[in-house]
Amino acid sequence: MVARIVSTRTDAEVSLADTFGSAKATLPGNAVVKEMRETAFGAFAAHGLPHRRIEAWHYTDLRSMMREALPLAPLPDVRALEAVRVELAAAILPAGPRLLIVDGTYVPTLSDALPEGATVRSLADVLAEGRADLIDKLAAAKFAVGDSIVALNAALMQDGVVIEVAPGAVIAEPIHIVYATAAQTPVARFFRSLVVVGAGAKILVTESSLGAGGRVGQTFGALIFDVADRAEVGHTCMMTKTEPGSLRLDTFIAELGADVTFSSFALVHGEGLMRRQLFLRCVGDNTKAALNGVSLLKGRDHADTTLDVEHIGLGCEGRETFRYILDDSATGVFQGRIRVAPGAQKTDGKMMSRALLLSDDVVMNNKPELEIFADDVACGHGATCGGLNEDQLFYMQARGISRAEAESLLLEAFASELADNIGHEGLTAAFRAEVADWLAARTVKG
Amino acid sequence: MAAVQETVDHVKSLDVTEYKYGFFSQFEMDMAPKGLNEDIVRFISAKKKEPEWLTEWRLEAYRRWVTMEEPDWARVHYPKIDFQDLYYYAAPKTASGPKTLEEVDPDLLKYYAKLGIPLHEQELLAGVEGAQQRRVAVDAVMDSVSVVTTFKAELAKSGVIFCPISEAVHTHPELVKKYLGSVVPTSDNYYATLNSAVFSDGSFVYIPPGVRCPMELSTYFRINEQNTGQFERTLIIADAGSYVSYLEGCTAPQRDENQLHAAVVELVTHDDAEIKYSTVQNWYPGDAEGKGGIYNFVTKRGDCRGKNSKISWTQVETGSAITWKYPSCILRGDNSRGEFYSIAISNGYQQVDSGTKMIHLGKNTTSRIISKGISAGHSQNTYRGQVTAHRKATGARNFTNCDSLLIGQNCGAHTVPYIEARNDSAQFEHEATTSKISDDQLFYCMQRGLSGEEATALIVNGFVRDVLQQLPMEFAVEAQKLIAISLEGSVG
Numbered sequence: 001m002v003a004r005i006v007s008t009r010t011d012a013e014v015s016l017a018d019t020f021g022s023a024k025a026t027l028p029g030n031a032v033v034k035e036m037r038e039t040a041f042g043a044f045a046a047h048g049l050p051h052r053r054i055e056a057w058h059y060t061d062l063r064s065m066m067r068e069a070l071p072l073a074p075l076p077d078v079r080a081l082e083a084v085r086v087e088l089a090a091a092i093l094p095a096g097p098r099l100l101i102v103d104g105t106y107v108p109t110l111s112d113a114l115p116e117g118a119t120v121r122s123l124a125d126v127l128a129e130g131r132a133d134l135i136d137k138l139a140a141a142k143f144a145v146g147d148s149i150v151a152l153n154a155a156l157m158q159d160g161v162v163i164e165v166a167p168g169a170v171i172a173e174p175i176h177i178v179y180a181t182a183a184q185t186p187v188a189r190f191f192r193s194l195v196v197v198g199a200g201a202k203i204l205v206t207e208s209s210l211g212a213g214g215r216v217g218q219t220f221g222a223l224i225f226d227v228a229d230r231a232e233v234g235h236t237c238m239m240t241k242t243e244p245g246s247l248r249l250d251t252f253i254a255e256l257g258a259d260v261t262f263s264s265f266a267l268v269h270g271e272g273l274m275r276r277q278l279f280l281r282c283v284g285d286n287t288k289a290a291l292n293g294v295s296l297l298k299g300r301d302h303a304d305t306t307l308d309v310e311h312i313g314l315g316c317e318g319r320e321t322f323r324y325i326l327d328d329s330a331t332g333v334f335q336g337r338i339r340v341a342p343g344a345q346k347t348d349g350k351m352m353s354r355a356l357l358l359s360d361d362v363v364m365n366n367k368p369e370l371e372i373f374a375d376d377v378a379c380g381h382g383a384t385c386g387g388l389n390e391d392q393l394f395y396m397q398a399r400g401i402s403r404a405e406a407e408s409l410l411l412e413a414f415a416s417e418l419a420d421n422i423g424h425e426g427l428t429a430a431f432r433a434e435v436a437d438w439l440a441a442r443t444v445k446g
Numbered sequence: 447m448a449a450v451q452e453t454v455d456h457v458k459s460l461d462v463t464e465y466k467y468g469f470f471s472q473f474e475m476d477m478a479p480k481g482l483n484e485d486i487v488r489f490i491s492a493k494k495k496e497p498e499w500l501t502e503w504r505l506e507a508y509r510r511w512v513t514m515e516e517p518d519w520a521r522v523h524y525p526k527i528d529f530q531d532l533y534y535y536a537a538p539k540t541a542s543g544p545k546t547l548e549e550v551d552p553d554l555l556k557y558y559a560k561l562g563i564p565l566h567e568q569e570l571l572a573g574v575e576g577a578q579q580r581r582v583a584v585d586a587v588m589d590s591v592s593v594v595t596t597f598k599a600e601l602a603k604s605g606v607i608f609c610p611i612s613e614a615v616h617t618h619p620e621l622v623k624k625y626l627g628s629v630v631p632t633s634d635n636y637y638a639t640l641n642s643a644v645f646s647d648g649s650f651v652y653i654p655p656g657v658r659c660p661m662e663l664s665t666y667f668r669i670n671e672q673n674t675g676q677f678e679r680t681l682i683i684a685d686a687g688s689y690v691s692y693l694e695g696c697t698a699p700q701r702d703e704n705q706l707h708a709a710v711v712e713l714v715t716h717d718d719a720e721i722k723y724s725t726v727q728n729w730y731p732g733d734a735e736g737k738g739g740i741y742n743f744v745t746k747r748g749d750c751r752g753k754n755s756k757i758s759w760t761q762v763e764t765g766s767a768i769t770w771k772y773p774s775c776i777l778r779g780d781n782s783r784g785e786f787y788s789i790a791i792s793n794g795y796q797q798v799d800s801g802t803k804m805i806h807l808g809k810n811t812t813s814r815i816i817s818k819g820i821s822a823g824h825s826q827n828t829y830r831g832q833v834t835a836h837r838k839a840t841g842a843r844n845f846t847n848c849d850s851l852l853i854g855q856n857c858g859a860h861t862v863p864y865i866e867a868r869n870d871s872a873q874f875e876h877e878a879t880t881s882k883i884s885d886d887q888l889f890y891c892m893q894r895g896l897s898g899e900e901a902t903a904l905i906v907n908g909f910v911r912d913v914l915q916q917l918p919m920e921f922a923v924e925a926q927k928l929i930a931i932s933l934e935g936s937v938g
Contacts, residue, residue, distance in 0.1 A: 055519075342855070357870035360837065366865035372880050375852035379880040383865050386873035 013048050015069040017041075019188075020155055023072050027158065028124035036139060041155035047148040056147065059333040059365040060275055060304040066247060070218050072156070073103035073187035080182030085110055087180065087210050094426025096173035096206075102180045104158040104189035104219075117169025118203070123160035123192060134162060137226045138194050143253045143279040144308075150251050150277075153190055153220045160193035160222075163205070167198030167228065174204040174234075174424060181210075181217065188218040197227045199257070204234035204424060209270075211241035216272075218247040225254040227262060229284055235264040236427050240434065242270030244299060250276045258284025258313060265422045267431055268303045269296035269438055275304040275333075282309075282316040290319040292421045294431075296438045297330035297362075304333035307351075311339065315346040321418060324355035324385075325411055326362040327442060337369040338379055345376040355385035356414055358407075408439045477674075478535035484508060487643050490535050494612045494646075497619065507632040507642035514636050520799040521828045521860060522768045524704070524741065532706060534644045536674040583608055585649045585665045587678055597661065606659050606690075607652040611679055614650035621652055625683055629712035629749045629776070637708040637770075638745040641677045645710065648678035653688035653719070662918055664693040667709075669729070669740065675706035682712070684719035686752060691722040693921055704732075704767060708743045717752030717779065722760070724921055725773075728928055729765035736795025736824070739767025746773035750782035750808075758785040759802065760916045762925040764932040767796060772830065774803035777811035777839075784813040787913040789925070791932045792825030792857070801831035801862075806842035806872070815846040818910045821857040822933055832864040835872035842871070848878040851909055853902065853933070903930045 009017075020041050027037065049066055050057035076084070084102055088110060097112035099120060106122040114120050126134050144150040165171065177193065197203055207223065219242075227233050235252075242248050248270060256262055260282075268274055282289055295303045309318050324332040334353040355364040368381035388410055396406035415435045422428045478489050487508045491501040516527075583597035585608065601608050607618060615622050632642040649665045669676045684690055707729060713721050723746075732739025742765075748757035759773040775784025786802040798821075804813035813833065821827035827850065835842035850859035861878045883905050891901035906929060907914070914922050 355867070357867060357872070360840070360869040360871070362868075362870060364865075364867045366863075366867075366874075366876070368861075368863060368876070368878070370850070370859070370861040370878060370880055372850070372852065372860065373858045375855050375857070375882045377852075377880060377882070381861070381876075381878050383863070383876040384874060385865070385867045387870040 010049065010063060012066050012069040013045075016152065017045060019069060019072055023156065027156065029127035030130040032130055032135065033127045036135075037155045040151045043151040044148045044155060047146070050148055056277075056306060056335065058367070059335070060273070060302065062149070065273055065302070070186050070188040072158070073105075073183050073189045073217075075105055076102045076107070076182040081107060081110065084180045084182055084210065088178065091178070091210055092430070093176055093178070093208065094174060094424070094430065096176055098176045098178050099161050100178050100180060101160065101191055102182050103187065104160075104191040106159050106161050114163070114175065115171055115173070117201070118163060118165045118171050118175070120161050120163050123157065123162055123194070126162045134194065134196070137196065137224065138162075138192065140224050140253050142255075142281065144251065144277070147277070149220065149249055150222065153192060153222045153251065156190040156220070157192040157222070158190050160191040162193065163195045165195070165197045165201045165203050168200045169198065170202040171204070174206050174427065177205065177207045179207070179209045179219075183217070186217045188220070190220045192222040192224070194224045194226065197225065197231045197233055199228040200230045201228075202232040204236075206235070206427060207237040209238065209241040216243050216246045220249050222251040222253065227254065227256045227260050229257040230259045231257070232261045233263075234423055236422055236424075237264070237266040237276070238430070238434065239266060239268040239274055239276065240270050242272050242274065244271045246270070246272035248272070248274045252276065252278040254279070255281045255283060256287045256289060258286060260284065260287040260289075262288070263290040263421060263423065264292065265418070265431075266293040266305075267296070267434055268293065268305070269434065271299060271301050273302045275306065277306040278308070280307070280309045280318075282311050282313050282318065285313040286315045287313060288317045290321075290421060292320075292418045293322045294415050294418055294435075295322070295324045295332060296415065296435065297325065297332055298327040298442065300329050302331040302333075305335070306333070307336040309336070309338050309349065310341065311344045311347040311349060312341045313344065316344070316348070318347070318349040318351075320351040321421075322353045323415060323418060324353070324364060325358065325415060326355060326364060327358040329359070329361040331363040331365070333365045334383070335367040335369070336381065337371060338381065339371045340374050340377050340379060342373040344374045347374065347377040347379065349377070349379040351381040353383045356411065357385060357387050408442075411439055412436070476537045477533050480533055481530040482532070482534055482644065486534055490644055490646060493535065493537075494615065496615055499623065500615060503627070503632070504643050507639050508644075510633055511636070511639040511643055514639060516636050520770050520830070521826060522770060522797040522799050524768055527706060527741070529640075533674040534677070535646055537646075583661055583663050585610060585663075587647055587649075587665060587667050601660070604657055604660055605654040606657060607650065608663055609650055611648045611650040611681060612646075618650070618652065621683065622650070622681070625681055625712065625714055627712075629714060629747050630710050630745050635745060637743040638710050641679060641708050641710045641745070645677045645679035648680045648709070649682075650680075651682040651690060651692065653684045653690045655685040656687045658688065659690040662691050662693055664695070666695050669705055669707065675708065678709045680709070680711040682714070682721055682723070684713075684715045684721050684755075686717045686719060689720045691918060692724070693918060694723070694725045695728070695924075704739055704741055706741050706743070707766075709745070711744070711746040711773075713748035713757055715748070715750050715752060715755035715757055715782075718754045719752060720756040720758070721748065722758045723748070723773070724917055725759075725761040725763075726921055726925055726928065727761065727763045727765050727769070731765045731794060731796050732767040734794055736767070739796070740765065742766035742769045742771060744771040746771065747776065748774065748784070749776045750779050750784065750811075752782070753779045754781045755779050756783040756785070758787070758916070760787040760913065761789070761800075762913075762917070762921075762928060763788065763790040763798060763800060764928045769796075769798040769800050771800045772802055774805070775813065776805045776807065777813065778807045780808040781810045782808055783811065786813075786815045786817070787916040788817045789820070789910045789913045789929070790817070790827055790829075791820045791822075791929060792827045793823045793932050794825060795823070796825040798826070799828040799830055801829045803832040804834070804844055806833075806835040806839040806844070808839060810841040811839060812843045813845075815844070815848070816912050817848040818913055819848070819850040819859055820853065820906060820909070820933070821850070821859050822853040824856045826858045826860070828860040828862060829878075830862045832866070833874055833876070834864075834866040835868055835874070837868045840869055840871045842869075842873070844874045844876075846874075846876040849909070850878075850880040851906065852880065852882045899933075902933060906933060
């Protein structure tokens with residue numbers, strides 16, 4: 001507050017500018033898209049990497065945390081793709097078509113076809129074709145205004161998938177978007193995907209990562225949902241399999257019509273610096289949206305979940321529930337904002353963040369916000385943080401359960417309480433397995 | 447529930463949307479030239495016959511202030527303030543150090559009587575309501591100077607020092623030098639720095655070790671003169687094992703232009719000491735169209751330096767066009783406790799951005815925040831608070847509860863809490879809700895013969911009851927009336 005910071009460009013900002021300068025000619029898209037890329041990069045360059053003084057990034061100071069910008073990932077070669085194919089075959093994923101994105105590029109040869117009622121194309125094709133309505137949805141201009149990381153993604157997006165679900169179509173099995181890495185050296189990947197869901201359609205989309213190859217890297221992802229009236233949409237994201245020193249910044253955007261049922265669940269337990277930012281707009285009336293997440297952190301992990309939920313339609317319901325377990329020297333960040341626009345009467349919004357702190361070296365920063373411009377609403381938020389309950393531990397130890405086991409039981413219960421919200425048996429099992437893995441790897445102190 | 451009935455009666459008896467304290471009185475004033483520069487700072491310092499070190503202290507603050515920029519992070523909007531278009535010093539001429547009430551300008555006394563401030567000790571001693579009447583020592587500050595302080599002699603008997611800070615600089619320089627700026631440093635923020643440069647008066651309180659202050663202490667602030675800013679500075683020190691309850695009230699005349707009020711309040715508690723600080727802020731809020739009103743940019747902070755010490759802030763904010771105020775507690779001593787109870791009511795075009803900070807540094811420190819925001823009309827009401835536990839603050843605990851009530855479709859209520867835990871034994875709980883007055887409750891009351899406005903006042907009084915209970919009795923009654931007045935015209 002004392003004096004304005006005169007910002008000089010950091011090394012990372014300088015090399016991002018170089019990257020854009022040399023890559024913009026070859027990045028996909030027609031003239032309109034190229035223009036959009038220029039504008040987006042201009043917006044990024046004007047603000048630079050977000051830092052403490054940018055309110056939405058208050059606890060994740062990218063300006064100091066992102067020391068360097070890695071070179072853009074090259075197109076995966078045949079040998080790399082073969083390795084990914086082997087890995088994919090071994091991966092345990094619930095049944096359903098898989099769409100593979102290798103180093104930011106959609107690889108149709110490794111992907112499955114979608115069932116009737118849904119189509120998939122690569123983002124590069126869509127950008128080259130330039131269909132105005134899709135470009136418009138991909139630009140998502142109403143969201144994340146002023147966020148320079150979203151702008152950076154828009155400027156440098158290499159590829160991704162564009163899924164369209166016809167009105168009324170019911171896709172029974174989940175569609176898996178699977179991220180894989182092939183590059184042998186650390187690289188940066190930029191991808192953006194779009195899911196357009198027609199009126200009354202039903203779909204479940206999952207995001208997960210394969211774990212091998214040069215996992216250390218920088219990932220700037222964006223997934224956009226455009227959901228028409230009466231649709232039923234589920235989404236899960238497993239943000240896992242990153243290594244210390246890596247950077248993963250995901251942006252999730254959803255615009256919901258009327259009478260939509262929408263639910264999203266995320267597990268964050270990779271390593272390094274991770275941030276998920278979610279922007280949700282309930283435009284239509286009587287829509288129900290639920291966002292859930294569990295973050296399991298250890299070492300020097302830094303995981304940030306930032307929500308911006310905007311209620312515009314009448315009578316919408318929003319439920320946001322997030323859990324954190326922090327060990328070692330990990331840092332957890334939860335920022336959630338419920339916004340109720342003027343006239344969005346009868347909005348019912350509830351947000352809850354709970355954190356368990358397991359070491360005296362952890363940091364948990366909570367910032368739940370309410371911004372309300374309509375009077376006939378019921379909105380609330382809660383945030384708690386604290387250690388494990390000693391009474392509960394004592395109770396179990398008194399009955400012959402070791403301290404380590406007792407801790408594990410309590411932690412598992414805490415993390416798994418939200419599992420029921422996933423709404424898919426196979427995915428719930430996958431989530432529980434991840435939690436069990438994390439707990440098994442944990443060493444109990446004292 | 448007798449008090450609630452009283453409020454209802456009071457609302458009935460009132461004229462509609464009338465700011466009761468909007469009058470202005472003509473006094474002969476001693477003013478500094480308009481504007482701000484080093485000479486003005488020296489002028490103020492000279493007027494107060496301050497020692498060299500204080501003049502330098504002010505000048506240093508001024509030099510720093512010139513390099514600073516106005517903060518813009520709060521959710522308040524107002525045209526840029528021209529700091530050169532203000533008078534930084536205005537004093538009623540007759541007020542140059544009266545020894546007794548007899549020496550005070552009788553007009554001034556009448557003026558305070560009009561405000562309902564009991565300056566006459568005798569009146570109080572006579573006790574209109576007999577034995578139940580509690581005695582309150584009052585320091586009345588008009589524009590830039592303290593006009594009179596009551597009960598000084600009696601307080602002195604128990605060793606309590608209660609006087610204008612300008613007087614304390616001369617009578618207790620060692621205390622002032624030791625504590626001034628030790629909680630809110632001159633570099634703290636834009637308005638605190640400005641205040642450090644130009645502060646004119648305010649109260650100074652020192653409670654010696656082991657003394658429980660025999661009566662409530664109170665300061666009454668009044669802005670009277672046109673185009674003046676008020677920059678008072680309050681410093682309260684509770685030495686080991688002492689206790690004091692301090693009340694603060696404010697009003698200003700009704701004017702079309704906006705006036706600036708940038709105060710600094712510093713509290714220090716040593717081992718086992720307790721300060722209870724209550725505010726009823728009722729500066730002129732501007733008219734129904736949002737014209738005029740006070741800009742209230744205040745820095746209030748308490749430092750729990752000693753073990754087992756406690757600072758409790760209670761505030762009822764009904765006035766001011768803009769409120770920018772975050773009474774905070776630094777919980778430095780082990781087992782110290784901070785409390786913040788707030789009622790913030792906004793109506794018309796008022797903008798409130800208020801809250802608190804609880805900084806847990808010592809072991810086993812606890813804090814509690816209860817904030818009730820009520821917005822009506824076209825107003826915006828924001829709670830902004832921070833709770834932090836540092837790595838060494840093991841066993842820190844906080845409970846926060848922020849509730850907002852919306853009355854009408856054009857207002858806004860916002861909550862922006864920052865909750866930061868840096869060790870595993872910190873236990874923080876935070877909850878916030880926003881809702882409107884329940885139609886069922888309103889219907890129930892109205893069915894039993896209350897008007898919409900009466901029913902609203904009744905329900906609002908229930909909503910804020912947790913906080914009202916924290917206020918000293920006299921203030922609680924005043925606050926209840928204020929709540930009713932502030933919400934007038936917001937229903938129907």
